[in-house]
Amino acid sequence: MGALCASYGASIFFRRWAATVIDFILMIFLTGAVVYVNDRFGEQVAGPVAAGLFAGILCYYLLLEGFTGYTLGKFALRIRAVDPAGRPPGFVKSLLRTLLRVVDTNPLLLGGIPAGICVLTSREKQRLGDIAAKTFVVKVKDLDPEARGNQGLMIGIFSVIAAIALASAIASIFSLFSNISKPETFLSRDQQFQITAPSSWRSDSTLNDEADISISNDFGVKYFMVLSEKKDDFDSGVTLQDYLQIVEENYAVEMSEGPIQPPQETSVNGFPAIAFSFKQEAEDGIEVAYMVTVVETGTHFHQLHAWTLASKYDGVKEELQGIMQSFQEVQQ
Numbered sequence: 001m002g003a004l005c006a007s008y009g010a011s012i013f014f015r016r017w018a019a020t021v022i023d024f025i026l027m028i029f030l031t032g033a034v035v036y037v038n039d040r041f042g043e044q045v046a047g048p049v050a051a052g053l054f055a056g057i058l059c060y061y062l063l064l065e066g067f068t069g070y071t072l073g074k075f076a077l078r079i080r081a082v083d084p085a086g087r088p089p090g091f092v093k094s095l096l097r098t099l100l101r102v103v104d105t106n107p108l109l110l111g112g113i114p115a116g117i118c119v120l121t122s123r124e125k126q127r128l129g130d131i132a133a134k135t136f137v138v139k140v141k142d143l144d145p146e147a148r149g150n151q152g153l154m155i156g157i158f159s160v161i162a163a164i165a166l167a168s169a170i171a172s173i174f175s176l177f178s179n180i181s182k183p184e185t186f187l188s189r190d191q192q193f194q195i196t197a198p199s200s201w202r203s204d205s206t207l208n209d210e211a212d213i214s215i216s217n218d219f220g221v222k223y224f225m226v227l228s229e230k231k232d233d234f235d236s237g238v239t240l241q242d243y244l245q246i247v248e249e250n251y252a253v254e255m256s257e258g259p260i261q262p263p264q265e266t267s268v269n270g271f272p273a274i275a276f277s278f279k280q281e282a283e284d285g286i287e288v289a290y291m292v293t294v295v296e297t298g299t300h301f302h303q304l305h306a307w308t309l310a311s312k313y314d315g316v317k318e319e320l321q322g323i324m325q326s327f328q329e330v331q332q
Contacts, residue, residue, distance in 0.1 A: 001084050001136040005124040008139070012079070013119045016127075016137055017112070019073030024107050026072055027057060029165035032172030061101065064157075066094025068149055072158045078140045081130075086138075086147050093133040100129035187330065188212040188228060193302070195226065196326040198319070220308075222316055224323055227303040240296040244274050247294055247303055251278070260289065260313075268295050268304070269328045279310045289313035293324050302327070 005012070034053055038046035065071050069080040069088040081097070083089050089097065104115040104127050115127040122131070130136060140148050183196040186203060189212050197215055204216035204223070213226040231238070244263060260277040267273055275293040282288050287310035295302040304327055306320040 001082060001086060001138060002124045004138055004142055005126070005136045008125050010120070012125050012137065012139070013116065015077045015079050015139070016119060017116065019071065019077045019079060020105055020107075020112060020115070022073035022076055023060075023071050026161070026165050029169040030056070032165075032168035032170075036168065036171035036175050058098070060161075061098040062091070062094050065089070065097070066091050068154065068157075070149070070154055070158075072161060074137070075154055075158055079137050080140050080143065080148070081135055081137050082143075082147075083135055086143060088149070089133060089135045093135050096133035097129035097135060100127075100132055104128040183326075186213050186215055188226065192330055193226065193228065193297075193300075194326075194328060194330050195224070195323055197224070197323045201323075220316065221312060222306070222308045222320065224304075224306045224320065226327065227305070228300045229302075230300055232299075234301075238301075240272055240274060240294060240301070243296070243301045244294050247292065248276075251290070251292070266293070268293065268325055271295050271297050271327075275324075279313075287311070291317070291320050291324070295327060297329060 030053060034046055034050045037049045060071065065074070065081055066089050069082055074080060081089055081094075083093060103109065104118065105112045115129075118127045118131070119125050124130075124136060126136065182199055184199050184201065185194055185196050186201075187194050193212070195213055195215075198217075200220070201215045201217045201222075201224070204214050205211075207214040207216065207223060207225050208227070210227060211225040212228045213224075215225070216223045234243075248263075260279055261275070263274050263276040265272070266275050273293050273295040275291070277289065277291040279287055279289045288307055289310040289312075291306040293304040295304060304324045306324065308316050308320070
């Protein structure tokens with residue numbers, strides 16, 4: 001086998017490299033099962049699944065390659081790991097090959113560079129694991145038909161493995177997209193009120209020190225905050241219209257260019273509310289669009305503030321309104 005491998009040119013390196021990439025992609029797909037299980041059933045179930053996956057990967061190289069000479073990548077690229085007699089490596093040799101994969105073909109450690117250098121520079125095109133185990137990787141066409149193994153059985157085994165990996169990848173992608181679209185709840189400081197927003201939003205305490213809830217989506221240049229005030233802090237008889245005037249006075253300068261939408265009575269989750277919006281040029285010359293809604297609950301008046309770039313306003317208006325409409329009292 002050594003003489004045969006010595007006759008190979010660089011093509012065997014590229015086949016081995018491509019086979020390694022295929023096997024690595026397979027492992028990534030299989031880890032999708034852990035992502036899916038963790039999302040659906042939690043860490044307590046995902047832990048054993050991850051342990052089972054690790055055992056499966058170990059068996060994939062240790063047993064499957066050891067007793068057949070193939071991995072999915074090798075089978076696809078028509079190469080096979082063999083001992084000096086042309087037979088599959090067996091358990092002991094495969095164990096050495098598998099352990100040394102951590103060093104020479106680990107894409108997360110050195111990117112498989114040690115294996116690549118070794119295959120390109122060694123006379124018999126061996127990586128470190130091959131040298132230690134005294135094994136070789138040969139082209140299947142150079143083996144006698146009886147030494148190539150049961151090809152039909154191999155097709156069946158690798159078809160099942162590929163199907164499981166593909167299903168795991170699809171499940172993980174589904175879980176990731178589900179999490180992206182899953183709304184997240186943000187509570188006020190006193191835990192009495194809440195809003196929900198897409199998971200791309202995050203708490204942001206830098207918006208206003210007095211805000212009861214403040215969130216932002218920096219990538220989308222979108223910001224939202226809630227300011228709540230107890231009714232007991234105002235004179236008795238103050239109405240929502242009176243509170244609106246107080247808020248408008250705070251925005252008097254900013255609203256000098258005129259509103260996008262003048263104050264309109266509406267409701268937020270059954271609570272009476274008044275909403276208005278306007279655009280204003282900031283100090284740096286950038287035009288900003290503001291959306292403000294004042295809400296009256298049993299014990300509080302609330303200001304719901306949202307703002308973004310004026311150029312983005314039409315595209316995110318519906319999202320900001322959705323966050324405003326999510327405002328509600330926390331169910332005790």
